[in-house]
Amino acid sequence: MKRINLIFFACSLGALLVTGFEAGKPAFTKRYETAVLKDPQPMAESIATLPYAAEVKVTGLQGKWANVSTTNGAGWIYLGNLAEEKPAADHSVDWLRASANETTASVAARPLDEVTKEYAGQKGMTSAADDLQWLQAQSDKLDKKTVTDYLKASRKGEYQ
């Protein structure tokens, strides 16, 4: 029992040192939706879903996971899905929802902003604007699933 307590203490200390989160302090969700999990592992059962900028109370830390209490009960959230400070811009919610619902294809198909084209044209930088358009297309080939697969394969994020 003592050994388990010691391991728990060591993990908590490790989490505290990696981030600024502390037991007893509040934290905030930063995604459009954040799942509260039954156990500190990515495939654990979800016991609640919190909206953007929801406040939770951190009651403990284990590795890079926070045990949190919410109005729906206690559970676990990966520290990378929490912010220490409340997300400031409430107007981000609409934008976030739009981004979350946007398909990769629609993102990839989006051209540069008209202002950017105009700006580049006026300053003789159309070649640089073409480069930026190329970069956006290349970058957007990596959709959420590809990034998640990469995180899993390289044991990063909540898959550590």
Place this chain on the structure above:
Amino acid sequence: MKKILLLAALFTATAAFAGFNLGNLNVGDTVKNLGKVAHGVFTGVGPKEEQTIGESVSVEIINKYGGLVRDEAITRRVNLVGKSLANYCDRQDLVFRFGVLNSPSINAFSAPGGTVLITKGLYDQVQNDDQLAGVLAHEISHVTKRHAISIIDRDETFSGAAGVASNVGAASSKADIAKYSKGAGKVSTTLMDKGLDPSKEFEADKAGTQLAATVGYAADGLEQFLKLLQQHETGKTKFFPTHPPLDKRIQKLDAEVARR
């Protein structure tokens, strides 16, 4: 009710003055949002404006640093590491993209809105993904903390109504284009010529280190890389010229990493 009508009238006048297209405006949402303006929630540059200005700033950086390296394998690697970090950053309302500039110098930039650009010289020097992640996490932190966009945050042209306009759509008029161009020029000059305030660089070092460590990269990735560069720095050669001196950054990072 009178208060709402008064606020609606005030908004219409403000939006018209700012030159935004009101064609797609949802009046119900606008009145709701207007309440937020009145209570000070909508301040500074909204996400749409930030993205628009960021694109123009990116064009300036790409133009000055020799264009982009159009190598799909390199771009994919930088984006995989960068997007792994961005997946857990504090601004999930942005789409982060990562590119390599065709320049032998060693430097890195982040444009408002989420475009991060590193030079080929820097890319060739990083020895592993931990060091690359350290550099990219530093740049991501500049964006999440709104370091560059805050240069124009207090500019009255973009305050208040600009936040509401983020829900309306892109800039459309000549006045808008002139306004955005002015903002982009101001940010570009600061990023490429003057550099950000040293306190913001140190803040990004700290926040980037925290982000990289949380995601599972070595907490000292950036410090490792800066130490590597320090070995090659001479009086004539200066790396990260728009950033504070390497020794000062290493000293602060060392304390930060040791604290972990």
